[in-house]
Amino acid sequence: MDVIVGPLFTGLSTGSILLLAALGLSLTFGQMGVINMAHGEFIMAGTYTAYLTQQLVGDAGVSLLIALPFGFAVGGAMGLILEALLIRHLYHRPLDTLLATFGVGLILQQVARDIFGAPAVNVTVPEALRGGVDILGTTVPKTRLFIMALAVVAVVAVTLVLRFTPAGRRIRAVVGNRDLAETAGISSRRVDAGTFFIGSGLAGVAGVALTLIGSTSPTTGQSYLVDAFLVVVAGGLGRIKGAVVAAVALGALQAVFETYSTASLAKVGVFVVIVVFLQLRPQGLFTLRTRSLA
Amino acid sequence: MSKFLQSRLGTWSGFAAAALVLFGLAPLVLSGFRLGLFAQFICYAIVAVGIGLAWGRGGMLTLGQGVFFGMGAYLMAMHLKMADAEFRGGPGSVPDFMELAGIRELPAYWAPFASPVFTVAAILILPTAVAVLLGLAVFKRRVKGAYFAILSQALAGAFAILLIGQQSLGGFNGLSYFRYFFGFTINDPVNQRMLYFITAAALLGVVAVALQLRRSRYGELLVAVRDAEERVRFLGYDAANVKVVAYAVAALFASIAGALFVPVVGIISPASVGIVPSIMFILGVAIGGRATLVGPVVGALAVAWAQTALSEQFPSAWTYAQGLLFVLVIALLPGGIASIPALAKRLKKTRTASTPAEATA
Numbered sequence: 001m002d003v004i005v006g007p008l009f010t011g012l013s014t015g016s017i018l019l020l021a022a023l024g025l026s027l028t029f030g031q032m033g034v035i036n037m038a039h040g041e042f043i044m045a046g047t048y049t050a051y052l053t054q055q056l057v058g059d060a061g062v063s064l065l066i067a068l069p070f071g072f073a074v075g076g077a078m079g080l081i082l083e084a085l086l087i088r089h090l091y092h093r094p095l096d097t098l099l100a101t102f103g104v105g106l107i108l109q110q111v112a113r114d115i116f117g118a119p120a121v122n123v124t125v126p127e128a129l130r131g132g133v134d135i136l137g138t139t140v141p142k143t144r145l146f147i148m149a150l151a152v153v154a155v156v157a158v159t160l161v162l163r164f165t166p167a168g169r170r171i172r173a174v175v176g177n178r179d180l181a182e183t184a185g186i187s188s189r190r191v192d193a194g195t196f197f198i199g200s201g202l203a204g205v206a207g208v209a210l211t212l213i214g215s216t217s218p219t220t221g222q223s224y225l226v227d228a229f230l231v232v233v234a235g236g237l238g239r240i241k242g243a244v245v246a247a248v249a250l251g252a253l254q255a256v257f258e259t260y261s262t263a264s265l266a267k268v269g270v271f272v273v274i275v276v277f278l279q280l281r282p283q284g285l286f287t288l289r290t291r292s293l294a
Numbered sequence: 295m296s297k298f299l300q301s302r303l304g305t306w307s308g309f310a311a312a313a314l315v316l317f318g319l320a321p322l323v324l325s326g327f328r329l330g331l332f333a334q335f336i337c338y339a340i341v342a343v344g345i346g347l348a349w350g351r352g353g354m355l356t357l358g359q360g361v362f363f364g365m366g367a368y369l370m371a372m373h374l375k376m377a378d379a380e381f382r383g384g385p386g387s388v389p390d391f392m393e394l395a396g397i398r399e400l401p402a403y404w405a406p407f408a409s410p411v412f413t414v415a416a417i418l419i420l421p422t423a424v425a426v427l428l429g430l431a432v433f434k435r436r437v438k439g440a441y442f443a444i445l446s447q448a449l450a451g452a453f454a455i456l457l458i459g460q461q462s463l464g465g466f467n468g469l470s471y472f473r474y475f476f477g478f479t480i481n482d483p484v485n486q487r488m489l490y491f492i493t494a495a496a497l498l499g500v501v502a503v504a505l506q507l508r509r510s511r512y513g514e515l516l517v518a519v520r521d522a523e524e525r526v527r528f529l530g531y532d533a534a535n536v537k538v539v540a541y542a543v544a545a546l547f548a549s550i551a552g553a554l555f556v557p558v559v560g561i562i563s564p565a566s567v568g569i570v571p572s573i574m575f576i577l578g579v580a581i582g583g584r585a586t587l588v589g590p591v592v593g594a595l596a597v598a599w600a601q602t603a604l605s606e607q608f609p610s611a612w613t614y615a616q617g618l619l620f621v622l623v624i625a626l627l628p629g630g631i632a633s634i635p636a637l638a639k640r641l642k643k644t645r646t647a648s649t650p651a652e653a654t655a
Contacts, residue, residue: 035440086625094440095355096624099580102573103620110613226451226569229444264459271452275431275445282435 005138007255013144015251016151019244020209021224022231023154024075024202026243029232031175031195034087035098039228040221041108042078042200046071046207047216048116051123061126067208068150075204076197083196088189105222112218120217129212143212150209154202155244161198162240171195234274236284246285250274305505309498316494326483330558333490335598336497337555342579342594343500343587344547349576350584351508352540353520354438358446359575361453362421362545364567366552368457369420371469371562372404373413378473380408390471391464401462410476417553418546425545429538436534438523447569454568468563475557493554497591500547505587507543516540577616580623583632593630 025039050067057063082104090097129146132139162168173181174191182188207221214220231250235242250270257266278284324332341359348354375389382390385408388400406412428449432442458466478485507513518526519533526533556562565571575594582593597619605612627633 029440033440035444086621090625093628095353095443096628098355098440098443099573099576100621100624103617103624106617106620107614110610110617113613114610222569226444226448230448233441233444262459264455267455268452271448274448275428278437278441278445279431279435282437282441 005136007259008252009135009138009140009144010258011252011255012148012248013140013251014254015248016144016148017210017213017224018227018231018251019151019247020147020154020206021203021228022235022243022247023151023158023240024199024206025228026232026235026237026240027158027195027199027202028079029229030237030239031171032087032091032192033094033237034091035094035101035229036079036082036087036200037098037102037225038078038082038105038108039101039200039203040223040225041105041112042075042203042221043207043210043224044108044112044218044221045074045078046204046209047123047211047214047220048112048121048207049074049204050208050211051116051121051216054123059126060124061128064126064208064212068205071204071208072201073204075207076201079196079200079203080193082200083193087196088192109218109222116218118218120215120220123211123216125212141213146212147209150205154205155240158198158202159240167191167194230270230274234277234284236281236286239284239286242284242286309502312501313498316498317491320494321487321490326486329490330486331602333493333558334555335595335602336493337551337558338575338578338598339591339594340493340497340500340551340554341548341575342582342590343497343504344544345575345579346584346587346590347504347507347516347547348540348544349579350586350590351513351520352516352537354537354541355443355576356446356541356544357443357569357576358448358450358453358572359544359548360450360567360569360572362425362548363552363555363572363575364453364457364562364564365421365424366417366549367556367562367567368463368469368552369407369413369417369549370553370556371472372407372463373410374472374475374556375469376404376408377476381474391467391469392462395461395465397462404462417549421549422542422546425542426538429541430534433534433537433541447572450567450572451569454564457564457567464563466564468561468565469556470561470563472557472560480557480560489554489558493558496550496554500550501587501591503543507540508587512536512539574616577620577623579630580628581619581630583630585629586632589630589632 021043024042025036028034028036028039049071050064053067053070054060054063057066082101086100086104087097090100125143129142132141133145134140160168162172170181170186170191171194173184173186174188174195178188181191203221206224210220210224214223227250231243231247234250235244235246253270253273254266257269261269320332321329341363345356345359348356375391379387379389388397389404392400407416432438432445437445457463457468463469472480474480475485475489478488480486480489507516515526515531515536516539519531519536523533526536552562574597578594578597579590580593581597582591583589600615601612604615623630629636
């Protein structure tokens with residue numbers, strides 16, 4: 001029993017971390033075809049938001065609850081600024097956006113390094129989340145359960161917003177067909193800014209949550225970014241459903257590989273699986289059906 | 295001026311001037327230490343020529359050149375380590391770092407690297423073969439643009455992690471401390487100068503190959519694929535093959551650069567092949583002018599020089615400068631420095647054109 005449940009939970013947990021990091025990307029990358037390399041730094045901003053809140057508030061539990069919405073605001077605000085100043089002007093050059101935002105990421109990392117120093121800072125895990133819970137014979141750390149729950153909440157929230165709110169409807173319209181949406185009177189520019197706010201805000205939330213299990217340092221975000229991109233690529237552009245399935249699948253795959261070999265070989269294994277998978281479905285798991293040639 | 299540069303005479307005089315600077319002026323002006331640094335910069339420039347071909351001409355943003363650079367470097371380093379071990383303890387003895395790590399027996403995959411011929415062949419063939427396989431897998435399925443960029447980046451990440459995990463390749467510390475280069479002692483200043491000359495010659499050779507590719511029918515096809523892949527496909531060409539060739543050539547260049555980097559610099563570690571160094575290769579290419587022949591070389595040399603000059607004294611300021619350069623060059627000057635004359639000309643033209651219009655108004 002242990003043999004199955006152990007990796008399963010590790011997989012689900014790794015998957016939910018990936019999902020938190022990738023959910024915002026899936027929105028921004030999916031909608032605008034924009035590759036925001038600074039997304040990792042937005043995650044990093046979230047981790048430092050959690051750190052600062054804890055320094056100010058003191059109590060770890062209360063500060064976590066405050067930091068979650070606050071992290072969303074910080075990440076979102078950074079996203080809005082980046083979109084307005086840079087990304088908006090590079091819409092038709094997706095590859096250039098990638099490189100330019102990488103530059104932004106470098107700068108943000110250095111800002112963090114200059115303010116907080118290069119070594120990792122310590123964020124205390126709240127009392128209530130310490131220790132583990134026995135589930136089907138394996139001990140699962142409470143922090144991981146919390147992150148899984150948070151991932152579920154985030155996915156449900158994003159899905160609800162996209163499906164049932166006017167803003168979500170406009171976002172879906174622009175994703176589906178930008179020109180047609182504009183003809184219908186939707187200001188795609190404002191929708192883009194809004195999407196970017198939500199996507200980047202989710203990065204901030206992810207950052208806050210990641211302080212529970214990882215270290216908080218200027219390069220924190222970078223370590224999650226590439227995996228998050230792979231999730232989006234494997235899941236298919238602009239599909240929340242795809243991101244969810246891909247994140248869990250990649251997390252599980254990583255866990256399975258890790259039990260049979262080393263963590264480093266597992267990374268390579270996951271990469272190979274993705275390349276092979278793209279042979280079968282070059283557009284990812286779920287695709288938006290469009291008539292475009294690209 | 296530009297017409298002259300495109301003529302045959304212009305090409306030859308360009309190469310002659312470059313050779314004069316590289317083989318005549320630089321060794322005269324630069325001290326031994328600085329010449330070594332320059333050789334290191336030239337290694338980056340060789341990678342940049344390949345990126346210029348794949349990205350500038352072919353539109354493939356390869357964020358994973360560190361992989362091929364690293365392959366060349368590690369293959370060369372393995373041979374140098376084997377040679378060291380042989381000098382110290384006779385054939386079949388274990389390289390020094392393995393002894394320290396407690397590895398008593400030579401791993402099987404190390405054994406063939408005792409042969410210099412095998413090593414050179416591996417440096418030329420292995421990365422190219424990997425690039426061809428990967429390119430076929432990716433491009434045949436029309437995975438392109440951002441998808442390709444991200445995949446290539448993930449490859450660099452996976453490669454670095456793989457290397458860190460390999461104790462028999464030095465793990466996190468990589469391979470360093472080489473004494474002999476194909477029988478010559480590396481520390482000897484004369485041999486260092488020889489290494490520089492080899493590196494400089496490699497740069498000229500790589501540029502010549504790139505130039506030939508650009509001027510051939512293939513070069514035109516490559517640009518066509520970059521600008522209108524579908525149209526090229528409708529004309530009956532296989533766009534994937536065109537891309538694979540450019541990608542493989544870029545990989546080969548990077549591998550050669552890596553192989554030269556090892557004796558020149560004396561160390562190779564996962565830190566110089568991962569995601570960040572791979573993307574840093576791009577910076578010089580973007581600054582110099584990605585679609586030009588000489589631009590990537592000049593850009594790479596300039597960035598490497600600036601890095602060495604500034605990063606030690608002002609590490610923080612240099613990182614800001616790097617980030618800003620990325621943002622500004624990519625956003626405002628996508629053609630790089632090479633596009634400034636054309637931009638200035640266009641600006642001048644619009645200004646002279648608008649003056650009479652203002653006069654009539």
